[in-house]
Structures are given as structure tokens and as C-alpha cells.
Amino acid sequence: MQTGIVAQRGNPRAASLADELRHALGDRDVAVRIDESTAAALDLEGAPIETFDDCDLVVAIGGDGTLLFAARNADGTPIIGVNLGEVGFLNAVSPENAESAVLSAVEGIRANDLSVREAPRLVAQVDGWESNPAANEIVIQGERRGHGGGVDYEVRVDGSIYTGSHADGVLVATPTGSTAYNLSEGGPIVHPDLEIAIVNEMCARDGMPPFAVDLDTEVTVSVTGAGPAIITSDGREPHEIEGPAEITISRSATPMRIAGPQSDFFEALGKLS
Template identity: 50%
Template sequence: MHIGVIAKRDTPRAVELADRISRHIDADVTLDALTADALGTEGRSVGELSACDLVVSIGGDGTFLFAAREVSPTPIVGVNLGEVGFLNAVSPTDCVEAVRSAVGRIEAGEATFQELPQIRVEGDGWELPAAVNEIVVLSPQRGRDNGIGFEIRVDGERYSAGNGDGVLISTPTGSTAYNLSEGGPLVHPDLHAFVVTEMCPSEPMPSLAVPTAAELTVSIEDAGYAFVVADGRSRERVDPPTSVALRLAETPVRIAGPPLEFFTALGKLE
């Protein structure tokens, strides 16, 4: 059994937990390079985490998103050091036992995983990495007189067109993040739907939930340039007029360990 460990950068508590897990789990352990540097590499394995059987992410949702981008479809156990932790179901106190339990289930062939859909976007000659939370088509500068013209189509049928700061397409997981701040709805993680939300449009339409199997197209015009951004990290500059296509990614994020506590995490938003 081979597990990988990723700890939040520049966070001593996360590094300490990574050390605890690596010393108390009966498995081969590989650390990401930054965590290994913090702990010292002597006697420790540093390498490619996507080759592991299980990866442990220690930090907040940002650390989990980084891990998911690097290792999916390898299953992930998320240890929560943040205040909300929609993607991390394990407390620091329980982390060793949770990882030990997940390792035991995988070795026994009894593991089940919660799967989170990802969304992928592509344009003319480019494609961004799959996003766990959202894809955003965004004007280079937000605010009055700084928007982009857009048209949104679902399975070829026009849903909306107008001018605004951009268009946000969220997964159920991402409905609690950027989508919520833009006025989009919360979506239960068991629903197989993406949410399309216009950002400060001149003639607003309500957010639209579409099946994850739908074909989404966002056409961009009336702007010098625009950005397409995946999970706030990966981005592509595009020159209008152009169109981008969005679809369900082939690979979901797989979560090992206890199920995500959606309603408990929602209570922390208050």
C-alpha cells in the first residue's frame, strides 16, 4: 500500500500532522516536495503522488483543490485545518485513525468512494485542467462599462445573451464557493447538475441548473479580450469573437474516508 501526503504550504500544524501520519501508518508514504523540505528529506520518500493508492490532503479547501488537480482519480482523504471545510471531512484529532481505516478498506477491497463531478472547458486549440468548483468566463476588469458580450447555449438552444462581468458555471461542490458570492443557488452534492450564473448582467436571467450531460457553449464578443479560469488557478486568455465549450470531465474526484457533511459545513457560513 502506497499513500501520498500533501500539507498546506507554510503551515506548521499541517506539516506536524503530515509527520504524524507518515510515522503511524503501516504503508509506504510519499510526501510532496514542499512538505518533505519542511520535515527534512532524510529517510523520507519524495515523488509522484498520482502513482499512490491514496492521497491525504491536509489544509483547507484550497489544498484539497490542489491535490485533486494533481492526483485525480486517486482517492483523497481531506484533513480540515480551515473553518468551513466543504471538501475535508476529517478533523486533525482523527486524522491518523481515518487514514488507517481508509488504508484498511482499500487493502481489503472493501473501499467505497464519494465521487464529485468535475467540469472541463476548451476553446480553439486549448483546454484547461478539469475544475472541481467552477469555470468562469470573465471580463479583464469588472465594473460598469468593463464587461463582455456573451451568449449562452444549452444543447444548442439559446438560454441567454447580453452584457456583463462574465458567466460562471459551477459544479454542485462549487455552489458553496464563487457561485454563492455571485448570487447563485446552493446545490446538494447528490444532484447531477451544473449551475449557470450570469455575473452582474445588464439584463439578468436567473441562474439555470442543467444536467451534467448537457453541452454548454459560451460565446464571447464585444471585448478586447477575456479570460477563462478554472478553479481560480488555471487560466486562458481568449480574443473575441470566440466560443468555449464546457462538458462533464471524464474523471471525477474520489473521496475516501467519512462522507462530506454538507449541512454541517453550511452552518459555518452563517
């Protein structure tokens, strides 16, 4: 059995906890991979994060951002999050309970009865290119925001036009991502148990309100004007396209799989204020 450990970069507390978990897992005959940045901080040999997708379990130590970083590379591997951050919608395990939670997950895997929660992800496709799955949101935007920037676009939902205008951009968010970029753009908060995606225009000139659609709906964002536009997945790996172009956004076949105890959604919400 193999467990990968990813710790928040530049956080000595996270690195120290990673080292403690490494020893605890080793004592139970579990092979451990540590991401290269954390391993360097501990004077150990690390493994590329891209190889963590063939682990049996991944442990992410930090905030929700660290867990999302791990999820992008671990793909569908179960992830357990240890919360060193502020809010913790995804990371439900406290540092004090980290060892017991991780070892319990290991035993669950060995007994073939590990309980996981699945959080949907989204992918964008255009001209044969496909984004990495996004746990929070897919964004299509201009090269820059504000006056003189943005994109001309049209949004269709299962083929029917919903809106079209000029805006800084358009985002499509998962329930997980409803409390992230979507919220800062005036979108609604969605309970994680709902099978909903949110279509949200960013500072549109003549836009429509944010629109909740079924997660299995196909959303098409057409960049109607000439010139460049940028597609990002969870704010990373920007992919530049030239308009006019049609981007399709749909549910990823592989969800994010979260192990361990579940955070209290409403308690985490209270930390946003």
C-alpha cells in the same frame, strides 16, 4: 502501496500532522510521498505534486482549498481530507481522527473494498485547448471587472440560446462549487447528491436568473466581442483567448473521488453564516 500527503502551505500544524501520518504509514509498510513545500518544512526530500496521480491514496491536510489543490494533481486517485479549516464541505476528518481514518482507508485499498464518493468536475474546451478539470467552477470573464471591463457573450444550453448580454463574466458551477464563487455571485446552493450544474452570469447588464441544468448538458459560452477574455478552472491557471470565440463546458470524464467519512452538509452550511 504508496500514499501521497499534501499539507496546507505555511501551516506548521498541517506539516506536523503530515509528519505524524508519515511515521504511522511507514510502520505499516506504506511508502509515502510528501509534497515539496511540506517536505521542505520538515527537512525531508519531497515529491512534485504532479506525480501524485499514480499514488493509491492521497491525504490532504488543511481546508477545502488544500483538498481541491490535491485533486487537481491527483486526478482520479482517492483523496481523504483532514480538516484544519473553517467550513469543511469536503474535508470531513478531524485532526484527532486523522491517523485512524487514513489507516482505515489503507486497509480498505489493500482489501479492495475502499468506499469512495464521486464528485463531478467540469472542463472547458476552446480551439483545441482543454482546461484542467474543475471541482468548483469554470469561469469566463474579461481582463478586469467593473466599469469598462467584462465581456460580451451568448450562452447556449445544448444548442439552444439561454441568454446573452454584457457582464463581468459567466461561471458554470458544480454542486460542490455551488457554495463557493457561485454563492458569492448570488447563485443557489445545490445539495451534493444532485446531478446539477449552475449557469450564473456575473453582474450582467441584462441577464437572466442563475440556471440549473443537468450535469451532462453541454453549455456553450460564446465571447461575441473582440478583445481578450480569461478562462479559469477553480480560480487557477488562467488561459487567455481572443474573441470572438466559442467555449464549450461539459462534465469531465474523471470525477473527484473522496474517501473516508462524509461531512455533514447542513452542519457545514451553518458555518457559512
